[in-house]
């Protein structure tokens with residue numbers, strides 16, 4: 001039985017899907033105005049594993065993740081560079097995919113964008129106004145009326161009075177209550193805008209996720225995810241916006257899952273502290289699989305401390321699993337009818353059962369991975385017995401191999417070709433080698449020039465003479 005920690009009820013609950021055999025998930029995506037950082041990556045790696053696990057349990061999983069492609073930060077970046085907001089968002093959506101592909105995060109079923117969901121957003125705002133939950137001002141802004149929604153604060157566990165007491169006093173006479181938030185912002189010069197019943201403008205941040213999740217998953221769906229920094233105000237506001245628009249009894253997200261923060265050397269990540277790490281930069285030193293594995297070695301709700309040292313430890317640990325995987329790959333090719341693997345097969349099934357139990361306990365990947373290490377150790381032990389002369393038991397070893405593969409497929413490792421981290425060294429060395437060969441040729445030292453060409457060919461590198469010089473490529 002799967003249990004999950006639901007932020008809404010602040011306790012672990014048994015998971016019962018809304019529709020038998022199906023699971024629907026909405027996770028807040030990125031605002032594409034810069035390269036994704038390690039903190040951005042955590043929810044997406046986490047939900048990738050959850051999707052894999054739910055699929056193996058037999059659920060048909062539908063997963064939606066948005067791009068906030070209309071936003072102050074995008075408009076700011078566009079103005080600084082003198083390009084359109086669309087150029088910025090397209091560029092960093094591409095950067096998002098590149099980084100997540102490297103982390104072996106599979107694509108969402110739909111990636112809705114604000115700019116492509118405007119009709120649905122406008123319709124939801126109109127409904128909120130019609131039902132008394134929002135009001136337009138003379139300036140053409142539309143605000144959400146927090147006092148109209150009695151459940152406001154249900155997710156974050158705060159009362160409206162507490163929020164008002166803690167809020168900075170904002171001089172905005174057009175708002176009925178300082179906690180009221182923008183659903184629609186009247187157009188300002190130099191900003192992208194869309195037509196609306198209240199004049200040209202653009203949506204506030206929160207409304208998009210209410211509109212997109214309901215559009216693609218229906219009035220109610222199973223999971224809503226995101227970082228714990230989104231609980232208030234973003235997710236609180238999503239609930240306040242969506243629920244009044246839904247007529248049925250089942251309203252909006254049923255289980256709210258939030259992942260913990262990432263700290264850098266035990267400090268909060270921030271650009272001002274210069275400890276802000278993009279996935280792109282980390283990939284220069286570590287393969288994507290190591291970064292993924294590092295994230296999953298900690299339970300998603302716990303804080304995760306990032307440092308070079310922790311990443312190196314993750315790399316060493318992953319290498320141990322990888323070595324056992326090489327043993328599995330080698331031995332599954334071998335034939336043998338001895339009866340030496342019954343104990344290994346039984347152990348493998350126990351490890352897999354405990355792996356699944358850990359995942360069923362609020363997706364505890366940390367504990368699940370420890371079961372994988374347990375099986376890796378037994379596989380290595382069996383391999384050593386074979387090397388000492390024991391006869392091979394292909395049938396039972398196959399059962400252990402299946403269990404090991406099943407675990408790897410949930411964690412999402414051993415799926416990428418083992419490519420070394422590209423720190424630019426390969427290019428630098430190739431430039432040097434090609435330069436030496438050119439000098440040898442210029443000096444008519446054909447023996448050295450040919451030796452370099454043949455040596456590279458043997459290493460799988462082909463040289464091509466082009467009009468702009470010599471280029472190299474992997475054969």
Ligand SMILES: [Zn+2]
Pocket residue numbers: 027028029209234
């Ligand atoms: Zn969102």
